[in-house]
Amino acid sequence: MATYFMVAVLAAGVSFGLTAWFRALAIKRGIFTPAVVDRDSHRLPTPRIGGLALVVSFLLITGLWLIWRPEQLTLGNRQILGLDSHLLGLLVAIVFMTMINLADDRIGVHYRIKLFGQIIAAGVIVISGISIQSLTNPFGGILIIGQWSPLLVILWLVIMMNVTNWLDGLNGLAGGVGLIALVVILTLALRPTVAQPEVALMAAIGIGAVVGFLPHNLLGRVFLGDTGSVFLGLLIGVLAIISGGKVATAFLVMAIPLLDGAVVFFSRIVSGQSPFIGDRRHLHHRLLAIGWRPSQIVGLFYSVSLLFGLIALNSQAIGKFWAILAALGLMGGLIALTTMAGKIVERDQIDG
DSSP states (O other): OHHHHHHHHHHHHHHHHHHHHHHHHHHHHTOSOOOOOTTOSOSSOOOOOHHHHHHHHHHHHHHHHHHHOGGGGOOSSOEETTEEHHHHHHHHHHHHHHHHHHHHHHTOOOHHHHHHHHHHHHHHHHHTTOOOOEEEOTTSSEEEOGGGHHHHHHHHHHHHHHHHHHHTTSTTHHHHHHHHHHHHHHHHHTSTTTOOHHHHHHHHHHHHHHHHHHHHHHTTSOOOHHHHHHHHHHHHHHHHHHSTHHHHHHHHHTHHHHHHHHHHHHHHHHTTSOTTSOOSOSHHHHHHHTTOOHHHHHHHHHHHHHHHHHHHHTOOHHHHHHHHHHHHHHHHHHHHHHHHHHHHHHHHHHHO
16 A cells, blocks of 8 residues: 555645646746636636646656556556557557647647547557456346447547546536546455556556645636546546446446536537537536535535445445436436526526
8 A cells, every 4th residue: 555655645746846837837928828718617717737737747657657666557468669558558648638638728629629639549548458348237247348349448438538528617626526536446456356456556646646736726726627637537537447347436436427428418419519519508517507606516526426436336236237327316306406496596587
């Protein structure tokens, strides 16, 4: 445990310092600080550079560990250019997406380019050898994925990258939920029945990077930006599929954001809009509209993610299946609540 604690502390220290430095640099040079738009929950221009601190701290500590203890970062059984192929694929995908998203956070990039980039990054993960060969059937047996594995991996990673990006609408929301997901993955990876210390090590580095960033973000001083939110989604998604048992676990921790993303995605299509153009349809926006405070909304998401994470850690496939049904029910209840309360608010505004 000392190793995981040490890398987390190192990553947190680097991330905390870099976040403050990048923020000051962005303010001084007037960069990475877009104007406030209608769908934003904040009212003052705020630097969207915190995500770069996460990425740099993660890459730096990972690189240092590769120099010191490379055997502890062996995720697969194949090497490319002297590095573990799985790790190399993840690092290349992270750097590639960081370049695209930094450009988006700085000057804006068309959503089609970003989506294409996400598909390419997920393809790099597939080429590196990371795959989903099977999934556990909650009613018994194994579901063999076979030749559909590359498509499933790409779909899963693209969904995770977009969902964490859409979640980044309130201070501490995406970072906190991502932190919970990484803690759950680390806990599961350390169990004797799973025994994946290398996955736990990667999760610990990610945990430290998020912990160093969150104090700045919770105070509203700096945002993740697409660079940070997409990085979190990619990291969680990849760590979840290195071992098949983590896919359902990650899904449960991210259940409400995933379901919210699905609802918003299809509602935009039904409305004749692009599903990738931002608006105020997400659950956290709907809760804000009916009078919830940001701290209450963030607390709700944290509580639900932690609850489902604990359920995932302490249940078998059938238990996770019922938990997913419970998440569907909860999401349905929240949609009904915000819809009815929204109509009451609108009626009161008209009467007033």
